[in-house]
Every structure is written in structure tokens, then in C-alpha cells.
């Protein structure tokens with residue numbers, strides 16, 4: 001098998017919503033296609049991937065650095081020993097040729113989009129959903145279903161609290177039983193009113209997480225911690241800067257309840273530092289590293305190994321992202337769960353109509369690969385790529 005072409009386009013994210021720090025109106029995603037000379041019937045096998053959501057497309061890095069390196073690599077560098085599937089380690093090594101260590105930044109997402117597209121190829125070559133291919137590769141039995149929560153509860157320009165309640169009600173009607181909403185974009189008192197409006201639909205605090213998107217300094221985080229504690233929430237996410245591990249450790253100790261962080265870590269080394277210095281507690285706190293933002297699936301599996309080596313359980317891993325790729329990964333690797341963006345971040349957010357959702361659990365469809373072709377919202381972008 002050879003790669004005959006690698007295509008990439010920039011796809012805008014839909015939605016005029018904001019968290020405590022950013023509005024997503026200007027955000028974009030790199031959607032890539034790895035075209036191979038393998039065939040199914042009359043058509044070449046093509047793998048699709050993207051660099052998760054909540055950041056920006058990386059067309060420049062892809063076109064100028066990553067794609068030329070992969071096109072120049074020999075098949076022996078990119079394939080497994082049998083030569084019948086991509087080897088993720090070889091793909092990453094070729095994509096990173098001449099890159100210095102550290103300072104991972106946006107290249108981590110560019111490389112991830114390609115690495116994930118190679119997994120789509122591998123699953124399509126085996127005529128099976130990606131979770132089956134991934135589980136077999138890493139010697140695991142895929143989960144029958146994955147716990148899922150609906151992430152949303154953004155700040156809208158108008159009528160934010162009433163729209164929040166309507167949004168959560170819609171998610172409940174779709175079969176979700178747990179939710180996450182944003183905090184930190186309003187005054188503490190207003191945020192508590194939002195939390196109470198959300199709890200009116202979510203029920204017990206264990207069904208509701210809150211996310212400050214890294215906005216708070218220690219003093220503000222501690223004030224929120226004090227106000228949040230009585231609600232017994234599912235978790236308090238990204239209270240402070242994601243790379244300030246000392247701050248995270250102080251917040252963990254001030255709050256007492258479960259905290260979550262990790263979605264803005266872009267490498268194994270960053271995750272190791274969080275694990276070693278962030279004050280995270282085995283059995284309690286939640287890790288949200290996202291393969292699409294951090295060099296892809298194989299790097300993510302190394303992060304899980306680093307967690308487990310320090311006494312954490314993979315049930316504490318809930319990757320950020322809320323899309324089909326991470327649903328397959330959570331299913332394959334037996335993670336604690338994954339998020340879904342059923343209402344926002346189209347065309348990537350949420351799952352396809354073939355996925356089964358009910359009682360707070362979700363099962364991916366049996367479509368080959370990630371099943372991105374099954375998602376109606378993605379059809380236009382995949383057509384543009386072709």
C-alpha cells in the first residue's frame with residue numbers, strides 16, 4: 001500500500017457561542033484525506049481525520065511540513081511489518097522529521113489529523129468500525145457502550161440563562177443523563193444562578209459538570225470552589241491555566257471535589273508533568289487529553305500508560321472533543337466516557353444517526369472507519385475535500 005495523495009481543507013465551525021475566554025465564531029478545523037492505492041471495488045481506500053475542535057485549522061503546517069514529509073517517506077517507513085496497514089509509530093516519526101522536541105503548539109494538531117486519518121484507512125482495510133481496529137491493535141476488548149455527557153451551556157449574546165435551560169432540556173429529550181456547562185464568563189452570582197437553572201433539569205449534582213476554560217487565578221478559583229462545593233458537582237473543569245500545574249495542585253486541594261483538566265495539553269511530556277505535579281488524585285480527578293490536539297491516537301495511548309504507571313485508572317480519562325473520532329477511541333480503549341456536542345460545533349460536533357444513544361450511554365455505528373461519511377452535517381465538507 002502507498003499513499004497517492006494527502007488533501008486538506010479548512011472547515012469553519014458553526015456557532016456564535018462563547019465560553020469564559022473565547023468565542024468560537026472564528027474557529028476552524030483541518031479536515032484531511034489520506035488517499036491510498038488500496039482499493040475496495042473500483043474505489044481507492046481513503047481515510048479521513050481532523051484535528052478536533054475548539055482551536056484552528058493548520059493548513060500551513062500541513063502543506064509546508066507534514067504532508068511533504070509523508071509523501072517523501074517510503075512505504076516501509078509508514079507501514080506495519082506485514083505491509084498491510086499503517087503503523088502509527090512510523091507515521092508519527094515521518095511526520096515529525098527535523099522537528100525539535102518541546103514547544104509542541106499547533107503542529108500537534110496538524111500531525112494528529114493525519115495520524116487519525118491513517119487509522120480510518122486501517123479500519124476501512126479491515127472492513128470494520130475504527131473501535132474494533134484500535135481495540136485489536138492495543139490488545140483490548142472494546143466496551144459495549146460508553147458513558148456520554150452532553151457538553152454545551154455556552155454563553156449566548158442574549159437571554160443566556162433561559163436558553164441554557166432550553167438547551168439542557170433538549171439534550172435530556174435526546175437521551176443524555178449528564179451535562180456540562182460553562183462558568184467564568186459571568187459574575188460568580190450569575191454563574192450560580194446558571195448552575196441552579198441547569199440542576200433543575202440535570203437533577204443531582206453528580207449529573208452536572210462545570211467548565212471555566214482556564215480563566216481563573218487562584219483567588220477566583222478558590223471563591224468558586226467555595227461556592228460550588230455544596231452542590232457536589234460531577235467535576236470542576238479547567239479552573240486555571242492548563243500549563244500551571246502548581247496552580248492546579250492548589251485548586252485541587254482547595255476544592256476537595258473532583259477536578260478535570262488536560263484538554264489543552266499537546267504532548268505526552270505535558271501529560272506526564274500534569275500527572276507528576278498537578279495534584280491529580282487516583283480514583284477522583286478527570287484527565288481530558290484529546291488525541292486530535294496532541295499527535296493522534298498512539299501518543300494518547302502513551303498518555304494512558306503514563307497515567308496507569310502512576311496509579312490512575314483509565315476510567316478517569318474522558319477525552320475532550322465531543323465527536324465521532326473520540327467516541328470510537330473511548331469505546332476501543334475502555335475509557336471512563338466521552339463528551340458529545342449535540343447542539344454546537346457543526347459539522348464536527350455530535351455523532352451520526354447510526355450511533356445509538358440512550359440512558360446516558362452511546363454505541364458507535366458499524367460503519368467502516370470513524371463513520372464520518374455517515375454524518376449528514378459532514379457531507380458537504382467531505383465533498384469539498386474530494
Ligand code: MG
Pocket residue numbers: 211213237238263320
Ligand atoms: Mg473544557
